Amino acid sequence: MSVAVTIPVKKCSYPACxxxxxxxxxxxxxxxxxxxxxxxxxxxxxxxxxxxxxxHEPKATVSADGGTINTPATTNNLARFKGYKFTGPxxxxxxxxxxxxxxxxxxxxxxDDSIPHSERASDRRxxxxxxxxxxxxxxxxxxxxxxxxxxxxAGDAAKVGMTTEELDTIVHNAAIERNAYPxxxxxxxxxxxxxxxxxxxxxxxxxxxxKLRDGDILNxxxxxxxxxxxxxxxxxxxxxxxxxxxxxxxxxxxxxLDKAIAMCKPGVLYRELGNxxxxxxxxxxxxxxxxxxxxxxxxxxxxNPSVPHYARNKAQGVMKPGHVFTIEPMINEGTWKExxxxxxxxxxxxxxxxxxxxxxxxxxTETGVEVLTARTKGSYxxxxxx
Amino acid sequence: xxxxxxIPITLIxxxxxxxxxxxxxxxxxxxxxxxxxVIQNEFGESIGVETAIIVGDDGxxxxxxxxxxxxxxxxxxKDDFLQSIEDLLKRKDKFDYIxxxxxxxxxxxxxxxxxxxxxxLDSPVYLxxxxxxxxxxxxxxxxxxxxxxxxxxxxxxxKHDTELERQIAFADVVLLNKIDLxxxxxxxxxxxxxxxxxxxxxxxxxxxxxxxxxxxxxxxSYTPNLELIQNYLSHHKKQDSHNHNEHNHSHSxxxxxxxxxxxxxxxxxxxxxxxxxLGEMVYDTYKDKIYRYKGLLSINNENxxxxxxxxxxxxxxxxxxxxxxxxxxxINRLVFIGESLDYNQIKSKIFIxxx
Numbered sequence: 001m002s003v004a005v006t007i008p009v010k011k012c013s014y015p016a017c018x019x020x021x022x023x024x025x026x027x028x029x030x031x032x033x034x035x036x037x038x039x040x041x042x043x044x045x046x047x048x049x050x051x052x053x054x055x056h057e058p059k060a061t062v063s064a065d066g067g068t069i070n071t072p073a074t075t076n077n078l079a080r081f082k083g084y085k086f087t088g089p090x091x092x093x094x095x096x097x098x099x100x101x102x103x104x105x106x107x108x109x110x111x112d113d114s115i116p117h118s119e120r121a122s123d124r125r126x127x128x129x130x131x132x133x134x135x136x137x138x139x140x141x142x143x144x145x146x147x148x149x150x151x152x153x154a155g156d157a158a159k160v161g162m163t164t165e166e167l168d169t170i171v172h173n174a175a176i177e178r179n180a181y182p183x184x185x186x187x188x189x190x191x192x193x194x195x196x197x198x199x200x201x202x203x204x205x206x207x208x209x210x211k212l213r214d215g216d217i218l219n220x221x222x223x224x225x226x227x228x229x230x231x232x233x234x235x236x237x238x239x240x241x242x243x244x245x246x247x248x249x250x251x252x253x254x255x256x257l258d259k260a261i262a263m264c265k266p267g268v269l270y271r272e273l274g275n276x277x278x279x280x281x282x283x284x285x286x287x288x289x290x291x292x293x294x295x296x297x298x299x300x301x302x303x304n305p306s307v308p309h310y311a312r313n314k315a316q317g318v319m320k321p322g323h324v325f326t327i328e329p330m331i332n333e334g335t336w337k338e339x340x341x342x343x344x345x346x347x348x349x350x351x352x353x354x355x356x357x358x359x360x361x362x363x364x365t366e367t368g369v370e371v372l373t374a375r376t377k378g379s380y381x382x383x384x385x386x
Numbered sequence: 387x388x389x390x391x392x393i394p395i396t397l398i399x400x401x402x403x404x405x406x407x408x409x410x411x412x413x414x415x416x417x418x419x420x421x422x423x424v425i426q427n428e429f430g431e432s433i434g435v436e437t438a439i440i441v442g443d444d445g446x447x448x449x450x451x452x453x454x455x456x457x458x459x460x461x462x463x464k465d466d467f468l469q470s471i472e473d474l475l476k477r478k479d480k481f482d483y484i485x486x487x488x489x490x491x492x493x494x495x496x497x498x499x500x501x502x503x504x505x506x507l508d509s510p511v512y513l514x515x516x517x518x519x520x521x522x523x524x525x526x527x528x529x530x531x532x533x534x535x536x537x538x539x540x541x542x543x544x545k546h547d548t549e550l551e552r553q554i555a556f557a558d559v560v561l562l563n564k565i566d567l568x569x570x571x572x573x574x575x576x577x578x579x580x581x582x583x584x585x586x587x588x589x590x591x592x593x594x595x596x597x598x599x600x601x602x603x604x605x606x607s608y609t610p611n612l613e614l615i616q617n618y619l620s621h622h623k624k625q626d627s628h629n630h631n632e633h634n635h636s637h638s639x640x641x642x643x644x645x646x647x648x649x650x651x652x653x654x655x656x657x658x659x660x661x662x663x664l665g666e667m668v669y670d671t672y673k674d675k676i677y678r679y680k681g682l683l684s685i686n687n688e689n690x691x692x693x694x695x696x697x698x699x700x701x702x703x704x705x706x707x708x709x710x711x712x713x714x715x716x717i718n719r720l721v722f723i724g725e726s727l728d729y730n731q732i733k734s735k736i737f738i739x740x741x
Contacts, residue, residue: 314504316699
């Protein structure tokens with residue numbers, strides 16, 4: 001005997017429409033929002049989009065000193081990992097609430113609502129590469145000096161037993177003391193003032209309660225915003241006693257960046273850098289991450305050119321005096337492919353093997369290149385005895 | 387992933403009423419046993435979500451939305467549009483073919499640069515070709531309108547009104563539709579006008595968009611395919627010697643400033659030097675003005691013939707894996723389609739590079 005069952009039919013969420021809904025908004029699907037997420041057609045969806053999209057936004061609150069606290073991204077960050085199959089041994093730990101920045105510090109346009117409006121407005125793929133003026137370059141150099149100081153402070157502090165959250169506190173305070181804004185903070189809702197990428201993390205690791213362990217390789221990536229300009233750089237730190245294989249990986253990552261920088265001068269194509277980086281990495285038996293690139297930087301955190309680190313790329317642009325950009329090769333022990341943690345930031349190697357990275361912000365000069373974020377305290381390899 | 391396992395993407399452009407939809411429905415209803423996804427592209431509208439209609443081998447249609455990455459794409463290599471297609475592939479079973487119908491006034495060159503992904507990135511899809519569907523009956527009028535408007539209107543409007551020329555300029559294949567409505571002389575005239583704009587295009591005439599699909603799908607227009615490129619080049623050469631005296635190698639059309647420019651020179655090239663020369667041209671001197679370019683190159687110390695492929699600022703020089711014959715003269719051949727190209731300026735520099 002069969003019984004007729006009435007399945008409740010979802011109505012189109014566009015208020016003026018009574019039709020049966022056949023499609024669900026993909027963003028809602030991902031965010032597990034069911035109410036008001038179904039539509040009958042592309043037309044209704046499109047019409048209602050300006051209002052509908054507000055459903056996707058987490059609610060932001062403003063703290064007493066004018067800084068923004070972004071609540072949902074940081075609370076209970078571990079719940080999102082339920083059912084996730086980790087690629088390596090590293091596990092996320094508690095992420096502490098987002099810090100605030102005093103109101104007297106000049107903030108980038110995304111500091112409050114997390115959306116880099118000016119970056120979005122610029123045509124990332126087709127905009128001309130900015131040729132900075134002498135005055136602009138002076139501000140950029142000032143910012144670079146501060147960024148260098150802050151990264152050195154973080155590097156000196158990183159020790160066995162210290163949490164990456166504590167490192168983030170150090171970086172955040174060091175930036176604020178210098179009247180600079182830590183650029184990553186609230187950039188597309190990124191919750192912290194730097195990225196800390198341990199072992200199999202390729203990049204964009206979020207500082208959390210995890211204590212650094214003997215033998216870890218750690219990347220600290222710092223971007224500062226000062227006088228209207230961003231400067232971005234990162235370095236690897238060996239925590240305690242790192243094995244020879246780990247040291248070799250770090251050394252090759254360093255040399256890859258070094259060799260790419262050595263090529264830079266007016267007239268060279270950005271696409272050429274990947275060939276040199278890939279060749280050196282492959283000689284060491286390592287692979288080059290392909291899905292993350294170096295980038296133009298200046299008044300915007302990320303802009304043209306895109307600087308891929310892999311060989312035979314078709315990236316656009318020829319180097320000219322006044323161009324400011326990063327090179328930041330990520331070199332892996334195993335596969336170049338990555339997986340993304342459910343926090344939507346942490347990129348880890350797909351096989352769980354280790355990854356190392358170095359980054360500088362560079363300026364093309366009339367005759368060659370200036371490493372804006374160059375070390376002031378001796379060569380990296382000597383200092384770390386690699 | 388080897389290319390044979392990758393899913394081809396064909397971009398279909400054409401004016402409203404040209405027969406694009408008829409062509410699409412002809413493809414979908416042909417008994418080819420393939421699972422095809424049709425993505426309707428509305429570039430320029432900021433909603434960030436596009437629709438895909440997936441037609442199974444059983445002919446059943448399913449509608450899906452493509453999701454554009456909403457977060458940080460700041461330092462990722464892949465274009466948003468490509469990423470959203472890859473995400474669709476993860477959600478759904480495998481397709482055999484992807485067709486993108488450009489419905490808006492989307493720039494075919496922009497879309498094709500988005501989809502022409504670096505081989506190294508190991509994408510499950512690749513850009514196969516661009517097909518422009520042209521309405522023969524209204525062609526002359528549309529082209530004329532465009533040229534009249536060009537004289538008087540704002541840049542935005544001009545871009546809109548020269549869309550027909552741009553569609554032809556970027557096309558690998560032009561389908562001349564509705565030939566039943568025009569006579570032979572008229573048709574010949576249209577063909578020569580199309581060749582003036584894009585002498586590299588393969589032109590087919592159709593009634594109700596019916597054509598042997600093997601001729602237009604899976605033709606690999608963006609790969610270092612020597613056979614295909616030699617067709618283009620010899621075709622062009624023939625054109626060149628028939629229509630022009632030897633001092634004028636550029637096809638200039640009285641009604642448009644989109645032209646094809648052909649250069650040929652015996653010798654060898656240094657690959658880095660050539661790339662830098664070309665880069666300077668397409669990134670700066672002629673930014674957004676060189677639409678499509680191809681070439682057959684002889685690179686220093688290489689036995690194999692190399693092939694150049696380019697769209698706007700994106701280009702690739704790759705080996706064809708076919709060697710030069712022992713006694714063959716190493717002739718470098720280059721074809722550029724673009725607007726307001728200065729033949730002498732381009733020629734003078736390239737002739738220094740070819741040694």
